Amino acid sequence: MGANATKDARTAATEIVHTLQANGHTAYFAGGCVRDQLLGHSPKDYDIATDARPDRIKQLFRHAHGVGAHFGVMLVKNGGHVTEIATFRRDGDYADGRRPDSITFAAAEEDAQRRDFTVNGLFYDPLADEIIDHVDGRADLEKRILRAISTPSQRFEEDHLRLMRAVRFSAVLGFEIEPATWNAVCAQSASLARISIERVRDEFSRIMLSPGRLRGFDLLIDSGLMNHIVPEIDALKGCDQPPAYHPEGDVFVHTRLMLSLLPEKVSLPLVLSVLLHDIAKPATRTWDEADQRVRFNGHAELGAEMAESILRRLKYPNDIIEDTVTGVANHMRFMNVQNMRLAKLKRFMARDTFADEMELHRVDCLGSHGLLDNYKFLQEQQRAFAAEPLIPPPLVTGNDLIALGWKPSPRFAETLTEIQTHQLEGTITSRDEALAWIAQRVRTSDG
Ligand code: ATP
Ligand code: MG
Numbered sequence: 166m167g168a169n170a171t172k173d174a175r176t177a178a179t180e181i182v183h184t185l186q187a188n189g190h191t192a193y194f195a196g197g198c199v200r201d202q203l204l205g206h207s208p209k210d211y212d213i214a215t216d217a218r219p220d221r222i223k224q225l226f227r228h229a230h231g232v233g234a235h236f237g238v239m240l241v242k243n244g245g246h247v248t249e250i251a252t253f254r255r256d257g258d259y260a261d262g263r264r265p266d267s268i269t270f271a272a273a274e275e276d277a278q279r280r281d282f283t284v285n286g287l288f289y290d291p292l293a294d295e296i297i298d299h300v301d302g303r304a305d306l307e308k309r310i311l312r313a314i315s316t317p318s319q320r321f322e323e324d325h326l327r328l329m330r331a332v333r334f335s336a337v338l339g340f341e342i343e344p345a346t347w348n349a350v351c352a353q354s355a356s357l358a359r360i361s362i363e364r365v366r367d368e369f370s371r372i373m374l375s376p377g378r379l380r381g382f383d384l385l386i387d388s389g390l391m392n393h394i395v396p397e398i399d400a401l402k403g404c405d406q407p408p409a410y411h412p413e414g415d416v417f418v419h420t421r422l423m424l425s426l427l428p429e430k431v432s433l434p435l436v437l438s439v440l441l442h443d444i445a446k447p448a449t450r451t452w453d454e455a456d457q458r459v460r461f462n463g464h465a466e467l468g469a470e471m472a473e474s475i476l477r478r479l480k481y482p483n484d485i486i487e488d489t490v491t492g493v494a495n496h497m498r499f500m501n502v503q504n505m506r507l508a509k510l511k512r513f514m515a516r517d518t519f520a521d522e523m524e525l526h527r528v529d530c531l532g533s534h535g536l537l538d539n540y541k542f543l544q545e546q547q548r549a550f551a552a553e554p555l556i557p558p559p560l561v562t563g564n565d566l567i568a569l570g571w572k573p574s575p576r577f578a579e580t581l582t583e584i585q586t587h588q589l590e591g592t593i594t595s596r597d598e599a600l601a602w603i604a605q606r607v608r609t610s611d612g
Pocket of ligand 2: 197
């Protein structure tokens with residue numbers, strides 16, 4: 166590849182269009198990259214649409230190979246980039262609610278018509294610097310409107326994943342959904358049940374990772390799509406809480422408010438833990454007669470179990486599930502941080518999910534009573550401990566115990582943990598002190 170590898174994706178794609186056009190073909194940039202470019206965003210990748218057939222593309226590009234599942238879409242390598250080249254097509258019937266049974270090669274205009282939304286239906290000729298708009302996409306882009314091409318209900322009936330794509334593009338681009346398109350999303354939301362959970366989950370994740378996640382959340386709730394993703398979230402509506410701690414309202418209002426308080430960029434476990442942290446409140450709600458208040462005893466523990474089964478159902482990878490569940494399980498422990506022993510606090514803070522848990526705690530407070538005393542305390546501790554690792558290298562190890570003639574047993578780990586506790590609390594500060602502590606302990610316990 167050499168110097169070629171440094172070529173940017175746009176240059177690589179433009180060269181491909183040039184080769185196609187120089188050989189007598191029509192060829193354009195198509196879809197998302199045209200939309201993003203007009204919005205002033207830099208496109209993730211460049212897709213090319215052309216009247217050249219796959220066989221012809223193979224003749225023109227040495228490195229072209231087809232991707233079966235996409236009906237003759239060719240991938241071409243150039244300058245370290247892989248660009249998709251699709252022959253203009255019209256879709257056949259849709260029997261499975263997701264993909265056409267067949268495609269037929271067609272003219273550019275028909276290829277624009279088979280795309281999902283007008284703002285995704287634009288072509289651009291990078292050599293002539295010209296937009297080719299068969300679907301009035303440009304006007305919608307300027308008005309920031311997401312509109313299905315042609316008859317919305319038919320387009321969602323063909324491919325139900327477009328229901329999720331409508332919400333995603335609205336959230337990510339910050340576009341309003343045009344009323345007829347929106348009505349069709351609402352009317353057909355139940356069709357989402359026919360789409361594989363992996364595809365739904367991927368769209369859901371992209372919505373929740375987007376800075377526009379609040380709009381996306383509202384659209385998923387209002388359309389009814391959420392009922393086919395995480396129906397448990399809908400069940401938070403009307404679950405009332407003690408007004409003294411939760412002046413904002415019920416658990417649904419609280420969760421939604423937290424979502425709005427997150428920074429633009431979040432990890433998936435953080436945003437999922439926000440959505441799920443109080444998921445067990447409806448199931449654990451009781452009335453405390455003595456204190457005359459609602460309680461949710463054990464909601465963090467049951468919430469962790471519920472979060473795990475929800476995320477398994479959505480087939481999230483294990484590491485995402487683990488980190489999310491950890492955040493849910495621990496979110497009430499933040500109320501106790503100021504009473505923790507130093508060693509316990511340091512261990513709590515040293516866990517690799519801690520930064521996300523701090524953020525969960527921050528929006529939990531700001532989305533309710535607004536008191537950040539525990540959060541601020543933890544920030545101070547972070548500053549105070551910043552000079553050294555929270556968990557320093559051990560003063561003694563299992564090998565030291567073996568050298569002292571110990572036989573491996575559960576006491577081994579217990580002893581090392583105790584020494585670490587002293588080390589974290591500052592009551593043992595050197596290896597010699599640690600060895601002396603062990604010797605002392607052996608004398609007192611073994612006589
Ligand atoms: P992004 O890559 O940011 O998700 P995109 O618009 O490029 O956005 P892709 O999924 O990469 O979306 O698809 C590229 C183009 O293919 C789209 O812009 C659209 O024109 C068309 N397209 C993709 N999926 C569908 C679909 N399910 N139905 C109709 N057209 C689609
Ligand atoms: Mg794309």
